Amino acid sequence: MTTHSSSRPPRVLVVDADSGTRPLLTRLRELGFDVYAAGRGEDALPVGVAVRPDVVILEVILPDGDGFETYRALRGADIDAPLLFLTAQDRTETKVRGLMMGADDYVTKPFALEEVVARVHVLLRRGCALDCRLLRAGDVTLDPGTREVWRDGREVALSCREFDLLTFLMSNAGQVVTKAQILDRVWRSDFHGESGVVETYVYYLRRKLGDRDQSLIRTVRGVGYLMARDAGHRAPSAR
Template sequence: MRILVVEDEKSIVDFLSQGLKESGYAVDIANDGQTGLDYALATQYDVILLDVMLPKLNGFAVVRELRRASIKTPVIMLTARSTVDDRVHGLDAGADDYLVKPFAFAELLARIRALLRRPSISTDTAISFGDIELDTIKHEFRRRGERIELSGREFSILEYFMRNPGQVLTRTQIAEHIWNFDAYAGSNVVDVYIGYLRKKIDEDPSHSYIKTIRGVGYRFSPEG
């Protein structure tokens, strides 16, 4: 899952970036409203965390422009302004949720999960095919009921595959969904992580859940 943080206070940026990455999310950072808008228009994100008071373009203007462009990505507005009028303004502009600073990081994660559970954004929190199951709330993968430990990045890649069964995903699609702008520059990092995943989730290497589509990318095959 990929999150865009649009925030100009360095201490908050560092706090959010570290916490979200530790929770298994890929994170892009924009330090002003115009850059945040450009990022959101150019790239598909799962959630946007958007400060209100920003240089160049404030948060209200950013979310209005996104909705005018038919970008439906869930937006959580972050602000120190706690008046009812401010919250109403943000929600009327097109935000999905509103969190007042300072906030507990656990609450932010819960609100992100709640948005991702919406039918228009995601499906069930437990995804299963045959004898394998992925629980996106507990962050657990099981094969025949036995829990298999995955890293945060491995989990995110597998979730992306399992939400798109049978669909060929290019290396670029996978990289853009899982890593941020700076982490992937045409390297073989996607192939490396696919190798890690196969070793963990496949019982028989000759019948892998993740099929290589030569010259294109990979496809998740539920039957293995």
């Protein structure tokens, strides 16, 4: 079983053209991971941006260039998932270079399949330890790990999209976020329509949180929304 705490399966992006990696892809899928594969560095970036992986497994030597450059491109696109480098080069300087650049782990080929799977689990736990801390804004508390929300001590039931939207707003509490930012971070590649979907989901959140006076999620006209840090204490409305 995976240790990933989200309600969806963890997403793993594997960037490697080596046919010897195929058993790893198969094994990860058997364990319930959503696995996305790219055989070239130039393919890794669009796939990564589209799926937003929870872990990246990246070969150092790729058919179209250096895996380190692919790593930089992924980080430049705000894909900050834990990274496991694979390499057939058992040289200390290669490993040191990857680790100094920010890689989380390193495995030398040929590798034991179960070892890599175990390392993926460790990276998922490590990422959760960093990203699954409770979020709070006034009397609203959100747990990214269990995907639970409370207001004034009472649990509030949200859909997956509502939860993701609230997470983004609470992560930026006290700051104005634009509709374009919300669409990019919450809907990502799943969105094909008008930006009015943002207003609709903000309305859903306000209704479920009992934010009738909009003191919790404030509209900044012509710009976007602001999640208040110090919203007043009140119980959510009946659902």
